[in-house]
Amino acid sequence: MNELAITVIGPDRTGIIADVSEALAGVGANLSDSTMTRLRGHFAMTLICTGASAGDVEKALEPLSGLLATVRAVEPEAESGSGGEPWLVSVHGADRLGIVAAVTRVVAAAGGNITDLTTRLTGPLYVLVAEVDLPEAAAEELGVRLAVAAEELGVDVTLRRAESDVL
Secondary structure, eight states: OOEEEEEEEEEOOTTHHHHHHHHHHHTTOEEEEEEEEEETTEEEEEEEEESSOHHHHHHHHTTSTTOEEEEEEOOOOOOOSOOOEEEEEEEEEEOOTTHHHHHHHHHHHTTOEEEEEEEEEETTEEEEEEEEEEOTTOHHHHHHHHHHHHHHHTEEEEEEEOOTTTO
């Protein structure tokens, strides 16, 4: 069965999700995973679909005015063991260059896998929230390293265990 990664971006407008999902359903592409958001007036979505060919999906999305769509075949996710322990990293502070790079580098150095990351600039306040899978017993050391990075960046960083009902 075909598995496709699809990205769609364009100026935000009412009906984008309906238009894209109808086009996909029309060619037999079953949406299995997705993330969709509005970013400073632009709409962005990333989807994983199964069932349709890349060519059929490209043709189905082509008529959608004002949207840029990319389609590529991907390998199905390999079954793996435990992804680690779920944790949340949050950052709040004045906007400045390099926050995402510094925080994500610290997480990667601790063996953490970022499974979701959102940032938002609201006036002068920059907010980052990341869901992270950490190796067992890595949280304490990561907390120390994040505190050092926070001090260098002049932001507040919080690391807390994710509750399963929150995710």
